[in-house]
Amino acid sequence: MRFDEQQIGDIVGADNVSTTPETCMIYSKDVTSLPEVAHQIVSPRFDVITQPVDVLSLRNLILYALDNGIPIVPRGNGTSGWGGAIPTRGGICVALSGMSEILYFNEFESAVTVETGITWRDLLTFVERLGFTLPVYPSSATAATVGGFVASGGLGIGSTRHGDILKQVLGIEAVLPNGKIVRLGRLLLDSKNDELKEKVEEGNLWLSKQLSTAGLGTPEQETKLFTGTYGTLGIITKVTLKTIPKLYLLPFACSFDNMADLVKVANIIISKAKPYYLRFLTDNYTSKLDALNEYENESGKFILTGALLDTIYRNEDNVEIIKTATNEDNGAVLNDKRSRYYWNERFYPLRVKRHGPSIVPAEMLAPINMIPEILEKTKTELRNSKIAIEGMLSNDGTTSVMVWILDDERKKVSFTIGWHRSFKFASLAQRFGGLPYAVGLWNGRHARKYYGNDAYNDLKVMKKKLDPRNIMNPVKVFGGRVTIGRESMLIGFLIGFIGTLIAGWVIPRIPILVQLIQLLDSSLLQLLYFPYLVIVGLSVGLVGLLITRIMTLNQALAMGIPLLRILSKLKRK
Amino acid sequence: MTKLDFLERYGQEDEPYVCASCGNCTLVCPVFHELKWESYGPRGKLHVVKSILEGKSEFGKDFAHKIFLCNLCEHCTSVCTTGISLDRFWEVVRAEVRERGFLPAPAQFVLKSLKERGDIMWMGSADRLLWMEDIEEIVKGRILKKAKVAYFLGCNVSLKSQLHDVAKSMVKIMDYAGVDFTLLGDKEVCCGAPLGWAGNLKDINEMAEKNLEIIRELGVETIVFSCPSCILTWSEYSEYLKENQNIELLTASQFISRLIRERRLSFEEQPMITPTFHDPCISARVLKATEEPREIMDYIPGVYHVEMNPSRQNTRCCGSHGLLDVVDPILASKIAEVRLRDVTVTPATRIVTECPRCILAFDLAKFTTNYDILVQDITQLVASSLAPKDEGGAKDQ
Numbered sequence: 023m024r025f026d027e028q029q030i031g032d033i034v035g036a037d038n039v040s041t042t043p044e045t046c047m048i049y050s051k052d053v054t055s056l057p058e059v060a061h062q063i064v065s066p067r068f069d070v071i072t073q074p075v076d077v078l079s080l081r082n083l084i085l086y087a088l089d090n091g092i093p094i095v096p097r098g099n100g101t102s103g104w105g106g107a108i109p110t111r112g113g114i115c116v117a118l119s120g121m122s123e124i125l126y127f128n129e130f131e132s133a134v135t136v137e138t139g140i141t142w143r144d145l146l147t148f149v150e151r152l153g154f155t156l157p158v159y160p161s162s163a164t165a166a167t168v169g170g171f172v173a174s175g176g177l178g179i180g181s182t183r184h185g186d187i188l189k190q191v192l193g194i195e196a197v198l199p200n201g202k203i204v205r206l207g208r209l210l211l212d213s214k215n216d217e218l219k220e221k222v223e224e225g226n227l228w229l230s231k232q233l234s235t236a237g238l239g240t241p242e243q244e245t246k247l248f249t250g251t252y253g254t255l256g257i258i259t260k261v262t263l264k265t266i267p268k269l270y271l272l273p274f275a276c277s278f279d280n281m282a283d284l285v286k287v288a289n290i291i292i293s294k295a296k297p298y299y300l301r302f303l304t305d306n307y308t309s310k311l312d313a314l315n316e317y318e319n320e321s322g323k324f325i326l327t328g329a330l331l332d333t334i335y336r337n338e339d340n341v342e343i344i345k346t347a348t349n350e351d352n353g354a355v356l357n358d359k360r361s362r363y364y365w366n367e368r369f370y371p372l373r374v375k376r377h378g379p380s381i382v383p384a385e386m387l388a389p390i391n392m393i394p395e396i397l398e399k400t401k402t403e404l405r406n407s408k409i410a411i412e413g414m415l416s417n418d419g420t421t422s423v424m425v426w427i428l429d430d431e432r433k434k435v436s437f438t439i440g441w442h443r444s445f446k447f448a449s450l451a452q453r454f455g456g457l458p459y460a461v462g463l464w465n466g467r468h469a470r471k472y473y474g475n476d477a478y479n480d481l482k483v484m485k486k487k488l489d490p491r492n493i494m495n496p497v498k499v500f501g502g503r504v505t506i507g508r509e510s511m512l513i514g515f516l517i518g519f520i521g522t523l524i525a526g527w528v529i530p531r532i533p534i535l536v537q538l539i540q541l542l543d544s545s546l547l548q549l550l551y552f553p554y555l556v557i558v559g560l561s562v563g564l565v566g567l568l569i570t571r572i573m574t575l576n577q578a579l580a581m582g583i584p585l586l587r588i589l590s591k592l593k594r595k
Numbered sequence: 596m597t598k599l600d601f602l603e604r605y606g607q608e609d610e611p612y613v614c615a616s617c618g619n620c621t622l623v624c625p626v627f628h629e630l631k632w633e634s635y636g637p638r639g640k641l642h643v644v645k646s647i648l649e650g651k652s653e654f655g656k657d658f659a660h661k662i663f664l665c666n667l668c669e670h671c672t673s674v675c676t677t678g679i680s681l682d683r684f685w686e687v688v689r690a691e692v693r694e695r696g697f698l699p700a701p702a703q704f705v706l707k708s709l710k711e712r713g714d715i716m717w718m719g720s721a722d723r724l725l726w727m728e729d730i731e732e733i734v735k736g737r738i739l740k741k742a743k744v745a746y747f748l749g750c751n752v753s754l755k756s757q758l759h760d761v762a763k764s765m766v767k768i769m770d771y772a773g774v775d776f777t778l779l780g781d782k783e784v785c786c787g788a789p790l791g792w793a794g795n796l797k798d799i800n801e802m803a804e805k806n807l808e809i810i811r812e813l814g815v816e817t818i819v820f821s822c823p824s825c826i827l828t829w830s831e832y833s834e835y836l837k838e839n840q841n842i843e844l845l846t847a848s849q850f851i852s853r854l855i856r857e858r859r860l861s862f863e864e865q866p867m868i869t870p871t872f873h874d875p876c877i878s879a880r881v882l883k884a885t886e887e888p889r890e891i892m893d894y895i896p897g898v899y900h901v902e903m904n905p906s907r908q909n910t911r912c913c914g915s916h917g918l919l920d921v922v923d924p925i926l927a928s929k930i931a932e933v934r935l936r937d938v939t940v941t942p943a944t945r946i947v948t949e950c951p952r953c954i955l956a957f958d959l960a961k962f963t964t965n966y967d968i969l970v971q972d973i974t975q976l977v978a979s980s981l982a983p984k985d986e987g988g989a990k991d992q
């Protein structure tokens with residue numbers, strides 16, 4: 023990759039660039055520990071890490087990347103695990119945590135505008151001091167950035183009442199892969215201090231034209247092009263989010279002996295009490311929460327926990343609803359202290375990881391009512407694995423189901439092979455009407471299903487228009503060619519070569535061909551056969567190598583996943 | 596492949612793999628806050644350790660230096676999703692830094708000073724008596740006296756003249772309350788904490804034992820400390836204390852609030868003092884002693900304390916812990932300035948705390964930021980608020 027560190031330093035500030043191998047390694051990771059073999063298809067590290075501190079230097083950086091054809095990948099704080107923020111072809115990582123100001127707050131409009139590098143925790147602290155809170159924030163709020171969650175979409179704390187995060191976005195500002203700065207939806211700002219006004223007018227004019235040629239709406243209507251698309255169409259620099267009054271928060275928790283009862287009660291609570299937050303923890307999750315060891319009523323049970331956020335009076339009524347439903351369905355309502363414990367635990371879904379010490383994640387979005395069946399099936403399919411399952415319930419009849427498969431990455435072979443379980447769970451999810459929870463890099467194969475056919479087609483069209491050189495977070499969501507490691511190229515070559523040799527040995531021994539060959543037999547043919555075979559073998563080997571060079575991510579996965587499955591079966595035998 | 600078998604020696608080999616990479620630790624780390632790059636934050640350093648374990652990175656000088664750019668402030672540990680004792684982990688890695696000969700020069704000096712002088716400042720035992728000037732009357736006959744309560748000053752309070760008033764205040768309070776207490780005087784040696792910070796974990800017990808042997812002989816049941824790190828070190832590393840739970844270790848404010856509850860201290864109305872309490876990392880996050888200092892301030896008439904944000908378990912480090920003040924004084928003072936900024940947005944007119952390192956750090960930060968505010972130890976606030984002696988409380992039997 024051709025890049026000039028000094029030139030990048032001139033653009034974003036010398037202190038905001040690093041090319042040290044250690045920094046590049048660290049910023050190239052997200053929460054998922056990948057098996058080594060993954061780096062046969064995606065590059066192990068970025069070439070440069072940058073931390074721009076304002077929109078104009080970010081824009082200039084994008085223009086630099088465009089001029090030089092260098093991939094550019096936005097990164098919040100790397101707390102996601104779907105590969106959205108990791109490198110696929112090296113290039114420039116744009117860490118956005120240096121852009122973290124709160125720009126605008128208006129209680130009458132119930133909205134706050136921030137730079138996207140701010141963490142949810144810092145934003146929450148700010149709005150809560152003013153008597154407000156956020157309708158939705160992720161359970162990674164302590165570290166995740168506003169930009170990262172808005173770019174990923176997804177359910178969070180508050181989704182049981184307010185739906186997913188994308189519904190809370192009023193407007194955004196983004197820098198496109200061609201350096202144009204645009205604003206979509208309703209971005210609220212103090213217009214007196216708006217230094218980007220002219221650039222935005224120009225950018226929006228250009229974007230409007232592109233949108234209308236694609237048959238889409240105005241920038242005002244098309245925020246969703248950039249939210250939930252993992253930074254593949256542009257880097258989001260500002261977001262206006264809804265805020266809600268911070269009413270009286272009342273955590274609650276109930277324990278059950280089985281998932282069917284839990285789901286029944288969850289449905290009642292969602293429809294009647296309209297809680298702010300509702301999460302379930304299954305038996306194999308609670309049995310691994312060490313802090314529950316002394317609570318017989320909780321360890322190894324199914325826990326339904328959440329919080330009401332309403333007036334004191336309405337909360338009181340709703341608590342009665344929760345109590346009655348729980349008692350009627352064989353559950354036990356836990357006391358305030360325990361409820362608060364689970365509320366505080368909302369930020370720590372990965373507590374159980376110590377039991378691994380590594381995790382292979384498997385996640386999906388599924389209809390709430392299917393959960394008992396999905397759980398049963400998952401337990402049977404993954405009966406030889408240590409697992410812990412939990413999820414967050416939404417207000418639209420769906421829930422996230424997070425299956426943490428506990429493993430040990432130090433056992434390299436079994437850890438690598440064990441990844442097939444994650445894919446196995448994804449296909450199981452589909453059988454039950456579920457969807458992958460997120461797309462990022464690894465679920466790009468399911469992107470069409472995830473976004474819906476029409477929306478996905480629109481995204482594809484716009485990707486081509488906005489990013490014809492495919493520099494913005496390449497291979498994510500839309501797939502594409504991958505960087506194949508030397509080992510894989512060698513394997514491609516060997517498969518071609520050895521396959522040809524074997525074919526050359528087997529084919530002449532097929533009975534009819536034997537006779538034919540005997541008929542044509544001459545010592546000359548015998549002599550010429552093997553050198554030719556080797557030459558053909560080498561050529562086919564080269565073709566094999568070439569195929570690996572031009573393979574797309576989805577093709578690589580389509581070949582790799584069944585291979586892992588076969589290996590795992592062999593291993594078990 | 597395992598080039599870091601020392602992790603196994605200390606039972607830490609799983610920890611880099613247990614890390615979920617959630618980033619909680621990095622987002623609270625004062626060093627990351629200043630230096631901005633993940634390679635200076637805890638999550639990044641764990642990634643590097645993992646990479647070294649896998650033979651992909653070097654345990655070189657640069658990494659060794661970064662390991663010392665850390666306050667051992669327990670903030671990362673307190674927020675870790677997967678319950679990694681990160682501070683313990685950093686100390687273990689520091690031990691390996693020392694093994695490999697990469698110890699930063701200031702840390703080498705500290706080790707040498709501890710070995711040859713028994714303190715961190717190359718002074719010596721005779722200097723541990725200097726703080727008693729002007730209060731000879733109170734301390735007379737206290738040194739190595741048999742008593743149930745011992746006051747352990749620690750190196751900073753004993754040896755830094757700037758902090759002598761902390762010790763004077765503590766003994767004044769004890770004397771006022773009629774506590775029968777003892778002092779180790781020139782027999783006191785460093786508690787051993789800086790040994791661990793400088794990568795020598797194996798000699799801490801011996802150093803603690805030098806003090807504890809005397810303390811045991813004096814029949815002490817309660818030790819009161821002016822420095823929370825001494826308490827942490829002894830509870831973690833003293834073999835004797837681990838096996839025998841018969842000696843309690845208290846922070847100054849834990850002890851003072853007990854005296855207040857026993858009605859052994861009475862106070863004069865103060866002329867409207869508005870302090871803010873800076874929770875020292877170790878007392879807040881490890882010893883969980885956050886309420887006692889506030890109770891004390893609430894008890895003194897005329898003292899109206901205001902809260903800083905963040906506070907209690909979420910307190911910010913003063914920047915001076917874990918040898919950072921000697922390894923990288925500029926970074927340390929920048930961290931102190933950040934904490935001082937938290938004070939500036941409150942109406943507080945003084946900072947009260949209970950750790951000598953914090954006092955030194957803020958005194959320096961006051962100077963570098965030109966922000967004039969009184970910095971005191973809680974004992975100083977208490978001692979200066981006591982009502983005249985004849986109204987004092989009951990005496991120990």
Ligand SMILES: Cc1cc2nc3c(=O)[nH]c(=O)nc-3n(C[C@H](O)[C@H](O)[C@H](O)COP(=O)(O)OP(=O)(O)OC[C@H]3O[C@@H](n4cnc5c(N)ncnc54)[C@H](O)[C@@H]3O)c2cc1C
Pocket residue numbers: 052053095096097098099100101102103105106107118138139159160161162163165166167168169170171172173174175176177178179252253254256257258259369370371372462495616617
């Ligand atoms: C403990 C824990 C709890 C979690 N809880 C939840 C949860 O409740 N719900 C949920 O959905 N997920 C959850 N996650 C996953 C993850 O935290 C979220 O997706 C999170 O919002 C990612 O934020 P980030 O700042 O770390 O982004 P990153 O992981 O750095 O990036 C995520 C994606 O967004 C892109 N991106 C980042 N910033 C921008 C930007 N400014 N503009 C354009 N693209 C950008 C990246 O390229 C990448 O594709 C959790 C993770 C952990 C570790």
Ligand code: SF4
Pocket residue numbers: 620623624625626627636637664665666667668669670671672681682
């Ligand atoms: S102990 Fe403090 S300074 Fe050191 S890594 Fe943890 S948070 Fe950072």
Ligand code: SF4
Pocket residue numbers: 613614615616617618619620621637638641671674675676677678679681
């Ligand atoms: S908080 Fe703990 S689990 Fe999370 S990144 Fe830091 S060390 Fe790892």
